[in-house]
Amino acid sequence: MNCNEARPLLQACADGEIGAADGVRLKRHLEDCNSCVSALRELRTLRKAVRQGAGYHRASPALRARVLAALPATEPVVADVEPVADAGWRRWFTWSPALNATMAAVTVAAVGLGLTTYAMRESPADLTAQAVVASHVRALLSTREIDVASSDRHTVKPWFNGRIDYAPEVRDLAGQGFPLVGGRLDYVDGRRVAVLVYRRAQHPLEVFVLPDKGDGGPRSLQGYEMESWTARGMRYWAVTDASAEDLRAFVAAWKRADS
Template identity: 40%
Template sequence: MMNHQQALELIPAYVDQELSVSETIELARHLDSCSSCQQEYAQQNQVSDFIKKQAPYHQASASLAQRINAALPGAQSEPATTHAQPNKADRSGWRVYKLFNLNFNWINAGAVLTTLLAVIWSAGLYLNLPSAQDRLADEVVASHVRSLQVNHLSDVISTDKHTVKPWFNGKINFSPTVIDLAQQGYPLAGGRLDYLDGHPVAALIYHRQLHPINVYIWPDNVRDAAPKSLSERGYHLMHWTSKGMVYWVASDVAAPELANFVTLLREQISSAE
């Protein structure tokens, strides 16, 4: 269990979403029972929001593009009629001036090229970053695996939906729809609290023979979306949104069986709402 001092030290990183999944879950559970840490988190969260909203934004000036263009080779070509040809006495000085001007332009061009390469390299890194869906899928799989490894599949163990559903009261700010699919071959086994996508979620546990199925539920202001399937590290995942709720399902059962489970679950949820 995380103590009070450890929680205080982790709150700044928690506000900035820099903690690992395990640290986030542990700190979230500590916050549920510690009023002083809740106050500290609220204060630091307010400061963070204020900085994001009030910090000045400095936009690059319009002259920046002009200076970059002027530094490129050939951008300042000299028309033949602009300068008179130097006389013989000035030719030595003219050659020195042209050499210096040429070198100066190439130095500027080199600086611009270096900047452009840095921008291209940074853009490449950005494009290679995982998408929000990929990161969430990784979190879901990590949670599913962790629930099996630490023998913490359920906080409330019950096959009765009337026992599992009220267990969440006061622990999260929404009421998940709990469905019993025992007759269809997917019995309810219990539920627990978890942490995904930056906030607490309800996790419902079902079984298909010896295979556990985790169903993660949380509210979000997103459009309804049909189920999508993907695989991550050998596990099958499906996710969809309906009436302001997000659903993610994870298991190692065969993909067709998981798809059948999701179809049955969605039908029962729709009937219950």
């Protein structure tokens, strides 16, 4: 499946109405297509906003009466004769083979959709990764990418004292080609976190330091390379628009400095 085939299915997926077969094909496509993942996320956000903002009005007694009056009347029960209503209920359990097959297909589709929805559900780590990228982009577009500008880690680390409730580790990696240029405060998952700003040539490389939460590993999101790891009870998220090779070299240099 390519993007042209996937796009028409995104709305049905966001509404929970996609078929089982299409759901499986779409899931496989989304595993390798960040563009369609972003489009699906926007559709779900829009759907949620519309549902939350829509008004709900209970039917008035007069409307309820008109609706009930329009329904077919129940036939009266005659003595010693099986009630029509009971006979109707029993017909539910004596379906034709064709109807049984149809109901089985519907059941399989429902189960498949449930499994697809569960598999596509975003994990806490995915949500944190999105928040990190959003903060990174927001800082690049603003005028406050750095709150404390210094290449001296002994200046940057103490600056965070009293501003957050933990002490971030700051590494001097200029010798490995990643000079420190400063740090700042930002918000991730609803809390203030430390951000260390490094450079690789003309590319900013930021390290978000926050208490350990979620799983990590390398990933790519919205065109940015990311990698996450833990050390001493802290979770580190490195994000950059440099190459994946540069990011791997940075993480390796960081971890060597910890040994």
